[in-house]
Amino acid sequence: MNIRVETHFETLGASKERYVPGGYYDNIDVDRKLEIMSKIDGLDGIFVLYPPDPLPSDPDKLVKKLNNYGLEVADIYPDNFSNKKWKYGAFSDKSDRVRKDNIKICKECIDFAKAINAFSVLLWPAHDGFDYPFQTDYKDSWKYLVETFREIGEYDKNVKIAIEYKSKDPRQRQYVSTVGREIALLNDIGLENLGGVVDTGHAFMAQESIAEVLELLDYYNKLYQIHLNENYRDSP
Template sequence: MLKMAIITGFLSKTKDRFHEYNAPLSLDEKFALMAGIDGYDGVEIVYPYEANDAAVTRQLLDKHGLTVAAVNVNVKAEPEFRNGGLTSHLPEVREKAVCFIKQAKDFAQAVGADKVTCCPLGDGYEFAFQYDYAKTWRYLVEAFGAAGDYKRELPLFIEYKPSETRGRCFVDSASKALCLLNDIGNTDMGVTLDFGHSVYGNENPAEALVMLAESPYPYYIHVNDNDGRWDWDYFCGTKHFLEYVEFIYYLKRYGYTGYLTSDTSPTRWDIQGTFEANSRITNRIWRLLDEVDKGRLAQFMSGADYLKTWKFIENNIFGLK
């Protein structure tokens, strides 16, 4: 069975602009709920707002038999970060953002995590002539570089996203995330690839994955789906089934052994049922790809006649025989 995890903030109350969904739960209650969800043993915890006491968190993890897939550090909610934290014009604000990431590494080490992931959603822009792009890129390189250099044994992963909370995020694609890491020059840092972010950023997630896998940097995976227009965090395969199969195909091909973490929001749907759908479909695709003659599929992909490839997909992926 695949190693699968859940971002634990989605196990409790969530909200959009108009509605609230599900009941608020304590961290203990979230872990208890997750322990009953089939297919999962990992958690991604949001620091510092969801959990910040390492001793208590470690005790609760042991109580419920859970492992930390990653610590997700939030550098967007503080008032100082409203106009960007890592790219603020104020050096003291940038330093506070770096400090948040360093503290997240301390927390991660104390709870037994092996990585910290950060999605710099507050760092971006809305309008023409709003930022000096060269200067803000240097800010990103310096800030992430300083944070990544701290406790290098705990890798810092940068998660990219096209937009939110800013109209356009500075780190909005896999290629730009790689450019950032190349400029930093720390191979103990990596990229968090969120399937949904890739889709609505007009990437092909499988191609983005290959780009990361062929780079010197490690990668970490979030799974979900959306309609390509916004990051709806639907459960897997509901909008881009074949693209998700291709994504899993390349995870297998590159020997990915890390966690696949559900960044999925159960709004109108049952929490347990939503996450079990993610685990069920992902594991079934993984097993199906074990049964499919991958050598023949690779041979078709190397040819020029996609109709032969499509017929193979009809028969072996869709089961339309």
């Protein structure tokens, strides 16, 4: 197995969160972050958001800047969750317009990933879920989820796409909440270039065994990414 080690670009910095949006620490400028990361033994690349602000948005300039520090973009993920338009789920919203807007962003992210030679694209269905019983039509939502992921995956079957599951947060209940549901989703999508993510913190939240979920995804040849997070078992 070829293992690549990467870190999120925002690992270093102010540590912003919902209660202290300004961050707990002083921010670190882009070049200082890259300088620190370049000195981490065994680090292959960084994980960035698309669009990649504050990094260069031009693919060639981004690659050149990272190469100056001996780094590359290992993985990239689209911002389809931070705007209120995605509040009912970028992948499963009953609005065709919302889903099409998400598909457009994801395809742009795939094109960008190819331009910078990223290893894979991460997709996180952040708001795809519900807070209250019967708030949504569960069957329709799952159908939209499958169809949206399938259209994105079919855009370029040479690009690996990893789907991340999480039991809750921001929604109280997420559609892709456990490794079992992730495998069911991947099976329904039916594309070889789509796989799964095991985030250790999310597996803890779902009361799962880390070893078991890794083995299950690997059994189906769908283990594309492992995110090493530390958090309490029932805390986002």
